[in-house]
Amino acid sequence: xxxxxxxxxxxxxxxxxxxxxxxxxxxxxxxxxxxxxxxxxxxxxxxxxxxxxxxxxxxxxxxxxxxxxxxxxxxxxxxxxxxxxxxxxxxxxxxxxxxxxxxxxxxxxxxxxxxxxxxxxxxxxxxxxxxxxxxxxxxxxxxxxxxxxxxxxxxxxxxxxxxxxxxxxxxxxxxxxxxxxxxxxxxxxxxxxxxxxxxxxxxxxxxxxxxxxxxxxxxxxxxxxxxxxxxxxxxxxxxxxxxxxxxxxxxxxxxxxxxxxxxxxxxxxxxxxxxxxxxxxxxxxxxxxxxxxxxxxxxxxxxxxxxxxxxxxxxxxxxxxxxxxxxxxxxxxxxxxxxxxxxxxxxxxxxxxxxxxxxxxxx
Amino acid sequence: xxxxxxxxxxxxxxxxxxxxxxxxxxxxxxxxxxxxxxxxxxxxxxxxxxxxxxxxxxxxxxxxxxxxxxxxxxxxxxxxxxxxxxxxxxxxxxxxxxxxxxxxxxxxxxxxxxxxxxxxxxxxxxxxxxxxxxxxxxxxxxxxxxxxxxxxxxxxxxxxxxxxxxxxxxxxxxxxxxxxxxxxxxxxxxxxxxxxxxxxxxxxxxxxxxxxxxxxxxxxxxxxxxxxxxxxxxxxxxxxxxxxxxxxxxxxxxxxxxxxxxxxxxxxxxxxxxxxxxxxxxx
Numbered sequence: 001x002x003x004x005x006x007x008x009x010x011x012x013x014x015x016x017x018x019x020x021x022x023x024x025x026x027x028x029x030x031x032x033x034x035x036x037x038x039x040x041x042x043x044x045x046x047x048x049x050x051x052x053x054x055x056x057x058x059x060x061x062x063x064x065x066x067x068x069x070x071x072x073x074x075x076x077x078x079x080x081x082x083x084x085x086x087x088x089x090x091x092x093x094x095x096x097x098x099x100x101x102x103x104x105x106x107x108x109x110x111x112x113x114x115x116x117x118x119x120x121x122x123x124x125x126x127x128x129x130x131x132x133x134x135x136x137x138x139x140x141x142x143x144x145x146x147x148x149x150x151x152x153x154x155x156x157x158x159x160x161x162x163x164x165x166x167x168x169x170x171x172x173x174x175x176x177x178x179x180x181x182x183x184x185x186x187x188x189x190x191x192x193x194x195x196x197x198x199x200x201x202x203x204x205x206x207x208x209x210x211x212x213x214x215x216x217x218x219x220x221x222x223x224x225x226x227x228x229x230x231x232x233x234x235x236x237x238x239x240x241x242x243x244x245x246x247x248x249x250x251x252x253x254x255x256x257x258x259x260x261x262x263x264x265x266x267x268x269x270x271x272x273x274x275x276x277x278x279x280x281x282x283x284x285x286x287x288x289x290x291x292x293x294x295x296x297x298x299x300x301x302x303x304x305x306x307x308x309x310x311x312x313x314x315x316x317x318x319x320x321x322x323x324x325x326x327x328x329x330x331x332x333x334x335x336x337x338x339x340x341x342x343x344x345x346x347x348x349x350x351x352x353x354x355x356x357x358x359x360x361x362x363x
Numbered sequence: 364x365x366x367x368x369x370x371x372x373x374x375x376x377x378x379x380x381x382x383x384x385x386x387x388x389x390x391x392x393x394x395x396x397x398x399x400x401x402x403x404x405x406x407x408x409x410x411x412x413x414x415x416x417x418x419x420x421x422x423x424x425x426x427x428x429x430x431x432x433x434x435x436x437x438x439x440x441x442x443x444x445x446x447x448x449x450x451x452x453x454x455x456x457x458x459x460x461x462x463x464x465x466x467x468x469x470x471x472x473x474x475x476x477x478x479x480x481x482x483x484x485x486x487x488x489x490x491x492x493x494x495x496x497x498x499x500x501x502x503x504x505x506x507x508x509x510x511x512x513x514x515x516x517x518x519x520x521x522x523x524x525x526x527x528x529x530x531x532x533x534x535x536x537x538x539x540x541x542x543x544x545x546x547x548x549x550x551x552x553x554x555x556x557x558x559x560x561x562x563x564x565x566x567x568x569x570x571x572x573x574x575x576x577x578x579x580x581x582x583x584x585x586x587x588x589x590x591x592x593x594x595x596x597x598x599x600x601x602x603x604x605x606x607x608x609x610x611x612x613x614x615x616x617x618x619x620x621x622x623x624x625x626x627x628x629x630x631x632x633x634x635x636x637x638x639x640x641x642x643x644x645x646x
Contacts, residue, residue, distance in 0.1 A: 099545055112550070
């Protein structure tokens with residue numbers, strides 16, 4: 001099995017990484033099957049991004065050893081961990097709601113890991129104090145978790161996970177439990193701590209912003225499978241599924257390119273600047289769409305579609321119009337423009353997009 | 364809401380409706396109130412009778428008699444030992460039932476709770492058959508180690524443990540089920556073995572539940588009569604606990620029986636006061 005995996009697509013030669021993470025996680029849970037491959041070098045921060053129920057947390061639990069693998073492999077720094085019990089894995093976990101032990105002080109929470117790994121009580125406490133100091137929590141060492149704010153608790157949880165000096169750090173929705181204002185601040189701190197971390201970090205999130213700010217590489221998981229992988233910029237620019245397109249705020253279509261024209265499966269065509277042939281994706285931002293109530297007379301707009309307003313919602317300081325018709329799409333326009341066009345659900349409109357505003361890439 | 368009642372129609376409509384609602388929550392239907400009062404009276408009257416008929420004048424003399432202190436001391440020692448024994452094996456048993464999966468777990472759970480509903484006398488007979496001098500286990504204890512359990516103070520402790528431990532197990536298991544098992548997982552990822560996770564994380568988290576279960580078991584052990592008299596007999600100073608002393612005294616010296624009962628009542632009230640926060644306000 002493993003021999004076959006090593007020659008799987010994307011690998012040119014059987015390769016055994018001596019450093020970092022090399023995993024293929026297969027977990028069967030009833031009708032749900034998770035099957036994702038993950039590799040990362042020391043220092044990498046990888047984000048598992050996906051909708052709820054995609055299997056991200058299952059993957060994380062499998063990495064931590066809290067769920068057994070049905071199949072696949074798990075190697076960390078060249079050591080097989082598939083059958084290693086969780087307490088013996090060099091893995092640290094920051095849980096979504098932190099799970100700080102409520103009966104222990106922040107210091108003893110952080111000292112817990114070193115204590116379990118055989119460090120003397122005094123030494124473990126000294127190490128814990130150092131970690132908390134590094135997290136800017138020197139004044140809160142004696143506090144019980146319930147007296148810590150969300151952001152402080154998050155840092156204690158991070159310190160607790162790091163205090164065992166893991167070779168793999170796992171973070172489950174690290175910012176989900178925080179309110180919007182704290183989140184901004186904690187995200188920046190977390191980014192700094194992750195940048196300092198010398199081993200592999202894998203974080204799970206459904207928030208694309210968290211993923212893009214914190215991670216060097218995104219692995220998008222849907223229905224238990226990896227649907228796209230790459231750098232944040234690449235993913236944001238070239239989404240390959242509707243879910244990702246929606247996350248990064250792009251209109252996305254799949255079609256067949258012939259030169260500068262892409263014919264979509266549903267019928268309409270989109271003119272692009274890229275010259276391609278074969279199956280392609282075309283993406284453009286909602287802000288690139290211009291709406292008219294009457295058919296525009298200008299000859300320049302080749303991308304002209306007859307649509308109908310399906311819904312309107314405020315989107316920041318703009319109005320986002322959802323359109324159906326020849327080409328279902330989202331269009332952003334200013335409140336003033338929306339008022340002038342007298343947009344309302346059911347209103348017929350013409351939508352245009354300049355070819356230069358579209359982006360086509362092979363599917 | 365307040366705005367609408369200010370309008371003329373609102374005041375007319377809203378006023379009486381609110382009054383009726385308020386009246387509705389106040390009126391208790393007679394078919395419920397009457398049986399409830401009868402029930403309450405039934406529970407309280409015997410206790411009041413105990414207080415009314417208590418030989419208050421002779422009480423100091425009664426309570427300072429050597430027999431009373433002997434019985435009380437034995438009761439406290441045995442009930443406390445039974446509680447400690449229950450803790451020692453009952454908490455791990457509760458953990459096993461709450462945190463692991465094994466075939467027949469439902470059956471084991473049912474068997475653990477059986478002593479709760481089993482007539483204590485039957486429990487005593489069963490204990491005799493198991494640990495009696497000719498019992499299934501008892502004969503070996505006797506011939507190999509020279510240990511005899513029935514009709515000894517140890518026998519009292521065993522009888523009380525048999526009857527009281529299920530209270531502790533049920534209470535602790537409930538607390539364990541309510542406790543978030545992910546704390547144990549978090550401990551595991553920090554390098555704690557399952558036992559370390561239990562000892563350093565789970566145990567402190569469920570301590571209130573264990574304490575409540577222990578008090579409940581202790582109270583049950585203190586009042587234990589049937590299994591004790593069957594398995595351990597009724598020897599003053601050795602196996603005669605307070606309930607046994609009360610029963611015996613009632614036949615010869617009713618005043619002494621009342622005095623002893625008052626002591627047990629006082630202990631019970633003290634226990635209830637200790638559990639006040641947990642059991643009386645929990646509902």
